[in-house]
Amino acid sequence: AHHRTEPVNPPARFAVQNRQRRFAVDPRELSAFLERIAADVAPGDHRTATLRIVSDRKIRELNRRFRDQDRPTDVLAFPADPAEYLGDLVVSADTAARQAQEVGVGLDDEIRVLAVHGYLHLLGYDHEQDRGEMERLERVLRLRHGLLRN
Numbered sequence: 001a002h003h004r005t006e007p008v009n010p011p012a013r014f015a016v017q018n019r020q021r022r023f024a025v026d027p028r029e030l031s032a033f034l035e036r037i038a039a040d041v042a043p044g045d046h047r048t049a050t051l052r053i054v055s056d057r058k059i060r061e062l063n064r065r066f067r068d069q070d071r072p073t074d075v076l077a078f079p080a081d082p083a084e085y086l087g088d089l090v091v092s093a094d095t096a097a098r099q100a101q102e103v104g105v106g107l108d109d110e111i112r113v114l115a116v117h118g119y120l121h122l123l124g125y126d127h128e129q130d131r132g133e134m135e136r137l138e139r140v141l142r143l144r145h146g147l148l149r150n
Contacts, residue, residue, distance in 0.1 A: 013038055013048050020055040023093040023107055027053075030115065037116055037141060042123055049086040049122055051115055056094035074099060075114040077121035089118035105148045116141055 014034040016027035030051060038045065056072035064070045066078070074095045080087040091114045093107070100110035116138060125134040141147075 013046060014051055015048065016051045016053070018053045019058065020053055020093050022055065023097060025053050025093065025111065026108075029108075030111065033112055033145070034115060034119060036145060037119060040141065040144065041120070041137070045086075045123075047084055047086040049089060049119065051089040051091065051118075053091050053093050053111065056092050059090055059092040059095070062090060075118045077118040079122050079124075086122045089115060089122065091115060091118070109147050112145075113138075113142065113147055116147075 014031045016031045018025045060072040076090045078088040096110045100107045127134040
């Protein structure tokens with residue numbers, strides 16, 4: 001009798017790429033963090049996503065091209081169609097660093113907060129339509145996963 005065994009560790013859901021040189025970022029740590037968020041929010045959903053950490057210059061270019069806004073922003077989410085690929089997240093390290101300073105948290109935490117925000121968008125949450133549902137979930141996740149910004 002031969003039966004298939006499930007792999008013990010499913011492949012990582014999040015590919016994290018650091019595409020800027022100004023700030024130190026740990027892609028493996030960020031990937032593991034998002035893995036924990038995904039296990040919490042969407043445990044059965046093993047679709048993959050990419051998180052790219054970029055400069056203000058790059059995110060401004062994307063913001064202009066895809067949203068007609070000629071300025072940097074903190075996070076952009078680009079949902080994909082196919083069943084197995086959720087989409088792309090882009091976070092500006094420059095903007096994250098400024099915001100981290102304003103609210104008095106570390107850059108790592110701010111990038112995580114932004115990544116969670118973007119990930120929820122990829123899952124279909126929409127804070128402009130949902131009467132605060134996404135915002136409440138973000139708050140719960142920040143508390144549960146040790147992010148200081150509240």
